[in-house]
Amino acid sequence: MLEQITSTPARSRRSSREWQTLITPDVFGFPGVFPASAWAEHIPFAYWLASALAPGVFVELGTHGGLSYFSFCHAFKVYEIPVQSFAVDSWQGDSQAGYYDERMYNAVRKANEPYQHFSTLLRMRFDDAAAQFENGSIDLLHFDGLHRYEEVRHDAAVWLPKLSNRGVALFHDTAEHQPSFGVYRLWEELRERYPSFEFTHGHGLGVLAVGKDVPQAVQALTELDDNCESVKMVKAAYERLGRLCAIEQVYLREGTSERSTATAAIQPMTEMHLQVYWKQEGGHFSETASVIQHIVLDELPTNCRFEVVISPGAERMRIDTGFVPGVCYVHYLSVRDENGKQCYRWPSDLKETESRDLLLLPSKRYEERVLLVNTGHDPIVEWNLPQGHGLRLSIHVCLSAIPPSEWQEEVSMTNAGRGFALQESVASATKFVNS
Numbered sequence: 001m002l003e004q005i006t007s008t009p010a011r012s013r014r015s016s017r018e019w020q021t022l023i024t025p026d027v028f029g030f031p032g033v034f035p036a037s038a039w040a041e042h043i044p045f046a047y048w049l050a051s052a053l054a055p056g057v058f059v060e061l062g063t064h065g066g067l068s069y070f071s072f073c074h075a076f077k078v079y080e081i082p083v084q085s086f087a088v089d090s091w092q093g094d095s096q097a098g099y100y101d102e103r104m105y106n107a108v109r110k111a112n113e114p115y116q117h118f119s120t121l122l123r124m125r126f127d128d129a130a131a132q133f134e135n136g137s138i139d140l141l142h143f144d145g146l147h148r149y150e151e152v153r154h155d156a157a158v159w160l161p162k163l164s165n166r167g168v169a170l171f172h173d174t175a176e177h178q179p180s181f182g183v184y185r186l187w188e189e190l191r192e193r194y195p196s197f198e199f200t201h202g203h204g205l206g207v208l209a210v211g212k213d214v215p216q217a218v219q220a221l222t223e224l225d226d227n228c229e230s231v232k233m234v235k236a237a238y239e240r241l242g243r244l245c246a247i248e249q250v251y252l253r254e255g256t257s258e259r260s261t262a263t264a265a266i267q268p269m270t271e272m273h274l275q276v277y278w279k280q281e282g283g284h285f286s287e288t289a290s291v292i293q294h295i296v297l298d299e300l301p302t303n304c305r306f307e308v309v310i311s312p313g314a315e316r317m318r319i320d321t322g323f324v325p326g327v328c329y330v331h332y333l334s335v336r337d338e339n340g341k342q343c344y345r346w347p348s349d350l351k352e353t354e355s356r357d358l359l360l361l362p363s364k365r366y367e368e369r370v371l372l373v374n375t376g377h378d379p380i381v382e383w384n385l386p387q388g389h390g391l392r393l394s395i396h397v398c399l400s401a402i403p404p405s406e407w408q409e410e411v412s413m414t415n416a417g418r419g420f421a422l423q424e425s426v427a428s429a430t431k432f433v434n435s
Contacts, residue, residue: 022221022230023237023359025371025410026051028327030245031074033252034111035065039144039172040249041202041242043071049207050075052217053168055083055139061126061155062145063087066108067249068172072140073115085119087112088129089145126155135161139211144172149182156186160210167211168218175204195222201239202246244325268402269326269374271296276395277318278310278385285318297401301331306395310385318382319346321358321374327407329369330360331398338392344383354382364410371402371410 029047050072058076063069069087076083091105105123112119122129126145141163143155152171163169174187175198187206190196195209209222224231275292277285289311295304319333335344358381359373402410 021217022048022234024048024051025361025373026075026079027238027241028373029071029075029078030248031067031071032111033249034067034070035107036249037065037067038203039068039071040246041239042068042172042199042205043245044241045199045205045238046071047075049140049168049170049218050081051079053140053166053215054079054081055166055168057133057138057164058083058085058140058142059133059138059159059162060085060087060142060144061089061129061159062143063089063091063108063121064144065104066111068142068144070111070115072142073112073119076118077115083118085115086122086129087119088122088124088126090125091123127158130158130162133162136164138162139164139166140168140170142170142172143183144170147173147176147181147183149185152183153186156190163210165211165213166215168214169208169210171206171208173203174198174206175200195219197221197224199235199238201235202242268404268407269297269324269328270401272324272326272328272374272399273320273322274304274397275320275322276306276308277320277382278308278314279316279318280311280313281315295399297328297399299401299403301398301400304397304399306393306397308393308395310393314385316382317385318380321372321379321381325374327371327373327402329363329366329400329402330372331369331400332396333398334394334396336394336396337386338394340394343386343393346381346383365406372399 026047027044029043031043046068058072060069060072066087069085073085075081076085087108089108091102091108109121112121122132138159141159143152143159145155146152156169160169171183171187171190173181173183175184177184183206184204187198187204190208191198191206197207199205199207207218207221209218214222221234224234271294273292273294275290277290279285279289291306291308293304293306295302317335330346332348333344333346334342336342358379359371360381361371361373363369363371
């Protein structure tokens with residue numbers, strides 16, 4: 001049956017240096033607390049895809065407890081995307097997911113209430129539901145039902161023709177190779193027919209651009225060369241952010257009631273530590289060659305100053321913002337020599353900057369500020385020290401907290417543009433380092 005699907009020749013793959021457009025503020029959405037789900041690590045991508053694709057019709061085949069489905073629904077609601085969403089499931093369970101009683105469906109029905117003006121629960125078999133959708137009518141289709149090869153291949157044959165010219169299909173569990181799982185086999189077949197991208201974390205999630213006219217952002221994702229540096233950056237960022245969401249889900253399910261109302265996996269920062277390192281030529285960064293300050297952020301600019309005496313031969317400097325995930329505003333970081341001459345100003349002077357696990361995004365609300373987004377792993381930014389200057393440097397950092405309302409406004413303003421256009425200087429100059 002699958003052979004009957006009209007395929008589109010895979011587009012030529014490209015190596016894109018604009019990886020930042022594939023990781024935007026959209027990824028910090030959070031749908032609330034749901035039963036344990038193998039899909040939790042893909043929550044950030046759900047929010048990005050909802051904004052990038054802005055589907056008119058979304059269908060999920062296999063909803064179970066609703067985490068994946070309501071991640072998309074919450075994103076549609078927050079971003080004010082006009083969409084009709086449909087969750088198709090028997091809510092009786094199966095041999096792979098296990099069988100369950102009526103409580104599962106009742107919980108999903110309750111979770112659907114905030115979205116019921118655009119979301120419909122179709123309690124039926126996939127084949128029966130297929131009759132309700134015309135070919136070419138669905139923009140986003142998520143396959144997450146039975147994962148045996150024969151079943152998922154049958155589902156693909158029935159449902160892929162229903163995707164529109166903008167249509168994108170998602171396949172969960174593409175990285176599962178257990179004897180009873182065959183999604184990976186189907187995925188290998190389909191990726192030869194259509195442009196695709198695969199996340200291997202969270203049991204695997206395949207993104208298939210079936211339509212000939214998918215939005216540019218989705219096209220850019222599927223055209224990344226498998227071996228290019230951008231693929232590594234995108235996969236690493238979504239894996240790390242997804243792990244945070246999975247941890248948050250567990251914490252909120254098992255934690256205190258005070259935390260149960262959390263609405264975001266990464267919150268605005270209220271405090272941080274700022275550590276400055278320097279290293280000699282050919283050497284390594286170490287705690288012995290560093291200074292540190294603890295900073296309490298408020299809504300007004302917070303100034304932090306270091307007077308650093310650096311030994312001769314130092315070639316490189318590093319700023320470490322700490323492990324606490326969150327966002328804040330960076331007004332500037334200025335480095336001056338012993339004569340008061342400015343050597344460096346971040347983020348405007350980014351030509352020699354390399355960063356890891358930090359997103360530096362121009363503020364949509366304030367032209368003079370940059371959003372510093374800390375993913376919570378081991379964030380750094382570093383650059384070469386200017387040569388020929390004195391070794392006594394004055395470092396002045398100006399930061400401020402971003403109130404929750406402003407973070408939501410930043411995200412909303414970004415979503416209104418259906419993308420995140422980075423300043424050229426930032427997009428072309430920011431690099432990642434791997435050590």
